[in-house]
Amino acid sequence: MAILFAIFFPTYETVLSPAIERASSQKRGVQAEAAILEVTDTQKTVNRIYPVVKLRLEVHPPEGEPFQAGTKEVINRMRIPMFQPGVVVITYLKVCNFAL
Numbered sequence: 253m254a255i256l257f258a259i260f261f262p263t264y265e266t267v268l269s270p271a272i273e274r275a276s277s278q279k280r281g282v283q284a285e286a287a288i289l290e291v292t293d294t295q296k297t298v299n300r301i302y303p304v305v306k307l308r309l310e311v312h313p314p315e316g317e318p319f320q321a322g323t324k325e326v327i328n329r330m331r332i333p334m335f336q337p338g339v340v341v342i343t344y345l346k347v348c349n350f351a352l
Contacts, residue, residue, distance in 0.1 A: 281344035286311045286321075288339045294324065302326050305335065313345055 290308040297303050304326050312318045327335055335341075 281346045282314065284311055284313045284343055284345050285340050286343045288335060288337050288341065289320070290337060291335055298326050302328060303332070307335070309341075309343065311343060311345070 286309040288307055289310055292306040292308075294304045294306055304324055306322060306324050309321050309323065310318055311321050325335070
């Protein structure tokens with residue numbers, strides 16, 4: 253068992269761990285800050301207790317100019333005060349490479 257660990261651990265650290273992290277960040281996207289500009293109730297709920305709200309955001313990517321985007325989120329009623337205009341949240345951007 254110790255021999256298996258001695259062989260597997262260096263391989264995991266040098267080969268598998270960076271590949272897993274790279275794949276995970278590609279799924280998650282690039283982290284960016286976004287300021288909430290507007291919150292609108294959609295009059296929809298999930299399981300009759302979690303409201304669905306529409307958010308208009310000003311996204312500040314690490315590279316490039318800020319832009320506005322919109323999304324819908326299901327939020328816990330207890331967290332509604334955390335989703336107000338002016339609050340800065342963390343979001344993830346999907347990066348697409350279009351090769352011609």
